[in-house]
Amino acid sequence: MSKSIFFVVFILLYLSCNDQVRDSRQAKTNLIELQQKSTKNKDSAYYFLKKGVELIKHFPELSDSLKAENNFALGAYFYGKGIMDSAAHYSHKATDFSGDSLQYDREIDYFYQSWYVYYSQGKYGDCISIVNKLESLLDDKDYNNQVFVNYLFENTYKANEDFKQAIFYNKKQIKAYSNIPNTMPSVREAIIFQSEYEYQLKNKNRAFKLLDSLLNIENRLNETTKYNLYNRYGIQTFDENKFKTSLDFFIKSLYHLKKVSKNRTSADQKARLYYNISEAYFALKKYNKAYTYLDSAFYLNSKNDNETVLRSILQKQLELAVVTDKDPTKLSNSLDSIFNYQKDQYTKKYKEDLVALEKALKKENEILAEKKDIEIKSIKRLFTLVIIVSILIILSIFFYRQRMYKVKKQSLQMQQRLLRSQMNPHFTFNTLYTIQNLIKDTPLKAKNYLIKFSRLLRLILENSTQNYVLFKDELKALKEYYALQQVRFPDKFNFYIQLNNLEEDSFIFIPPMLIQPMIENSIEHGFNGINYKGKLVLTLTQKKSFLECKIEDNGRGLQSKNLEIKKSTSLELIHDYLKKSTGKGIQITDKNTLNTNETGVIVSFKIPFKLTKND
Incomplete structure (x- = not known):
């Protein structure tokens, strides 16, 4: 009898284990399918990935690689939507599944995405932390990934304007390249960047010697390297007020850029180079040429809508109009371009902030509903779990207040941005109306007024998307405004x-x-x-x-x-x-x-x- 019972129990345990194995295998298949669907159907990507999260919760025995991939995909989704905090959270979480060493190449993508999200947010300390972790996983002979890690370090310190550290990792990158065959073009590109950092550190002789070392072997350089070399020469000689020499270098850079295959040449590169050429012509007082290249830069930039380049182009157009145009019509047209640009930017920003404010209010309501739900569940368990429930309530209230504080802070920032989006156009409308009247009545006075307005406009454009600015910058804007009113x-x-x-x-x-x-x-x-x-x-x-x-x-x-x-x-x-x-x-x-x-x-x-x- 006892043997029969033992046999029955054994069979039941065996069948139970077998079912668990089958369920785990099916869960793995389902998770892979959900991740594949998320890449094919972008509109429903979040739905599929959240289903993946629920599946991982029910089956914690799923492999770390699948868990990491799901977090990686969520990070990419939120980055695409511009929800940067969530993008940073999930991208970083994907890297947490790496062990003591890299097991597969896909892990590099996880670390790069996490670095890039932090980089986009200007969180350079987090960038360094994530790259340090990746570096600790590399094998001593993994030269390709050593190049990549030093590249990330270099760009992080460059963005943080720590050019000494940027040079340090630039040299480590070149050293790693020396162990990889056929990488000399990449080494030469790295030398051009090193020249930029030396120039920023005021080591001008060293900076130009680095460029000269490449110029001496010009016949061995490819077209891309020649483009970057002459462009760097042009920038540095322009800063030295050698405008004619700078222009010659920019023209040479453009020649080699046009010889690079179209699929490797971006409109942004051409737009920036055309803008550099227009600046050189402007400095040489060849204003017609400056206009021609500036118009080309404006046309090319319209293809990829780079706000930084567009702002520089519009500012240069205004400077050209002030210097050259005796006809008030061209001045008005230039002002119209700036006004329309600013109006579009504020309209776009106003809508984005309004959506963000609505999301913040919705999130606040969700938190209130969540709190009520926690309180109801706590009451139901009060008689059996008095001590545990008390602790949970205290913790819930604490975290609720923390989250409410964060939501209210975000809501206040949204209102602050909405305030500026109302105020800046109001000030601009009044000033443009004044300029319009002055152009008709007193053109000379209008020109002086316009010069002062262009300086003030630069400050307004730079501060337009900031929540807080330096006290001295705000005083400077007030003084510029006073000078404007004095005219x-x-x-x-x-x-x-x-x-x-x-x-x-x-x-x-x-x-x-x-x-x-x-x-x-x-x-x-x-x-x-x-x-x-x-x-x-x-x-x-x-x-x-x-x-x-x-x-x-x-x-x-x-x-x-x-x-x-x-x-x-x-x-x-x-x-x-x-x-x-x-x-x-x-x-x-x-x-x-x-x-x-x-x-x-x-x-x-x-x-x-x-x-x-x-x-």
């Missing part, structure tokens, strides 16, 4: 800046475009119609966690007794943003209510500041 209203008013408990070069960061609209309001409305010289004083005092800002004028004051914020979009946005970030909005005081012998207005508010840009 428009000569001897109309004086402007003074008083700083308390801080210096002009204090290393703090503040949100841009908060002070300028208030200054503009005093000039446009406070000094309108007065028959005496105006006085405008900006006082900034540093407190523990904010800057106390006071703007005082001696204008005509408020025309009504209502001291509340006017119902304009820009002022309402500033008021709401300041109230949420500092707890206090804009305060407006009519000086006449304090002293009947005085006129004017006092505007006061608090400005948040940070000690680091990413604080």
Whole structure:
């Protein structure tokens, strides 16, 4: 009897184990199919990959390679959607499955994607960490991947402007190349980059000697290397103010670039080179030639829409218009191009930020629903798991508050970006309208106004997508704005800046475009119609966690007794943003209510500041 029972139990255990093996094999097949479907159907990729995540949870015995591949695919998906935090999380997670050494070539892709996502975010410390981990897995004789690792190190330090370290890893890369046959073209390309770093470190003789060493063997260089060599010569000689020599090098670079096969030549490379040539012609005062190459650069850049190149092209077009155009029509056309570009950028940014804000609000609601669900489940288990449930509730509340704080912070940043997307076009519209009137009435005055406006516009374009900018940069923009208004209203008013408990070069960061609209309001409305010289004083005092800002004028004051914020979009946005970030909005005081012998207005508010840009 006992033998029969033992036999039955043995059979049941055997069948159970057999079922588990079959289930695991089927799970592996299903996971591979889901990953393949995600690559073929991009619209449903996230659905298939999340199914893969659920499958991995149910079958933890699945191989690490399949788990890594699923995380890698999720990282690529989120990167494509621009959701960088999630892209970084899953890409890094894919590298966690690597052991003490590389088992298969695909692992290199995991590390590269993780590095690239961090690189795109400007998180260079994380880049170094991920490359250090990859380097520790390499075999001493794996020269190809050693080249790749040193390439990643070099580009990370280059982006971080640590050119000494960039040179160090550039040389290690060249040393690794020496162990690989037929890599001399790559070595020569690396020497060109080394020259760039030496030049950045002010080792100019060393930089040019490196280039000269390649020029001496020009007949052995391929077309791509010749293009890069002459382009680097052109850039460095241009910086040395040798404009004619620089132009000759750029023309040679273009000649060799055109000889490179089309499938290896990008429109971006040509656009940048055409722009360099136009700069050289501009420096030589050959403005017609500069126009021709600048137009070609604009056309080529329109194919791949590189914002950095486009911004430089538009700025150079404006400089050319200021220097050469006596006809106000061309000046207006150049301004229209810049205006349309800025309008498109702000419209695009406004829509993106609006979508991001909606997602943040949706995420906040999901967190609230999640919290309620946790509380309901906790009540059901209260009688049997009192101690455990209490601990879970405390942890849940803690993490909930942390997540809510992060969501609210993201929401506030979205509102801040929306504020700037309203304010920058408003300021630009007013200025362009003024320039249009001046061009008709006083062209010479319009030209001076236009030069000052171009300097201010450069600052606005550079700061337009930043949440926080250096304090000194914001003061510089205010001073440029004052200089602009002085051309428009000569001897109309004086402007003074008083700083308390801080210096002009204090290393703090503040949100841009908060002070300028208030200054503009005093000039446009406070000094309108007065028959005496105006006085405008900006006082900034540093407190523990904010800057106390006071703007005082001696204008005509408020025309009504209502001291509340006017119902304009820009002022309402500033008021709401300041109230949420500092707890206090804009305060407006009519000086006449304090002293009947005085006129004017006092505007006061608090400005948040940070000690680091990413604080």
